[in-house]
Amino acid sequence: NAGVTQTPKFQVLKTGQSMTLQCAQDMNHEYMSWYRQDPGMGLRLIHYSVGAGITDQGEVPNGYNVSRSTTEDFPLRLLSAAPSQTSVYFCASTTFGTSGVNEQFFGPGTRLTVL
Amino acid sequence: AQTVTQSQPEMSVQEAETVTLSCTYDTSESDYYLFWYKQPPSRQMILVIRQEAYKQQNATENRFSVNFQKAAKSFSLKISDSQLGDAAMYFCAYRTYFGNEKLTFGTGTRLTIIP
Numbered sequence: 001n002a003g004v005t006q007t008p009k010f011q012v013l014k015t016g017q018s019m020t021l022q023c024a025q026d027m028n029h030e031y032m033s034w035y036r037q038d039p040g041m042g043l044r045l046i047h048y049s050v051g052a053g054i055t056d057q058g059e060v061p062n063g064y065n066v067s068r069s070t071t072e073d074f075p076l077r078l079l080s081a082a083p084s085q086t087s088v089y090f091c092a093s094t095t096f097g098t099s100g101v102n103e104q105f106f107g108p109g110t111r112l113t114v115l
Numbered sequence: 116a117q118t119v120t121q122s123q124p125e126m127s128v129q130e131a132e133t134v135t136l137s138c139t140y141d142t143s144e145s146d147y148y149l150f151w152y153k154q155p156p157s158r159q160m161i162l163v164i165r166q167e168a169y170k171q172q173n174a175t176e177n178r179f180s181v182n183f184q185k186a187a188k189s190f191s192l193k194i195s196d197s198q199l200g201d202a203a204m205y206f207c208a209y210r211t212y213f214g215n216e217k218l219t220f221g222t223g224t225r226l227t228i229i230p
Contacts, residue, residue: 033217040124042119042121042206042221043160043206044220045217092160094216101165101167106160109158109159
């Protein structure tokens with residue numbers, strides 16, 4: 001049981017390049033999400049998904065796309081990287097329920113630098 | 116929209132002493148969850164403690180306890196017998212009660228342990 005895995009751990013891009021940050025979980029969690037962490041701003045929600053085929057925007061979605069074709073995977077795509085997207089990106093997953101507090105499990109993060 | 120405020124960017128404490136980290140939040144909801152997460156230099160997000168708003172009793176987890184003041188919308192974390200391994204960024208987070216796993220984070224408090 002690997003939990004939540006993210007690849008790559010580090011990435012450097014040039015402005016305008018595209019790339020995909022990978023996230024996978026093996027806990028059969030319905031809910032998955034992407035956050036970005038910037039200095040002095042905590043973690044902010046980019047996109048989330050409540051199940052395969054269902055995604056929605058979070059607080060800071062501009063410049064990012066997501067899809068959820070399987071329960072296990074939730075990739076985050078940067079279509080045209082900008083320096084403002086330099087950040088640490090975290091993927092998280094949890095069981096989805098209308099009541100009860102379910103722990104969110106976070107991946108180890110990806111540090112992205114856009115030059 | 117909910118907001119979470121951590122007014123102490125940095126705190127320090129002598130090893131074996133007690134320290135309290137502050138968190139306030141703003142919400143119009145009556146039922147919700149509150150969390151404290153720890154982020155050590157490894158970047159991994161680790162759940163420290165959680166509180167259900169409908170419970171009057173303050174949550175405790177070993178050396179970690181909270182002071183939850185619902186009317187004041189305050190949720191402080193007390194760390195007793197501080198240890199060197201407690202050095203980390205600590206984030207307060209809010210989650211609505213029904214049907215949504217989205218977390219709203221504060222900006223974090225960096226805790227330093229003085230040997």
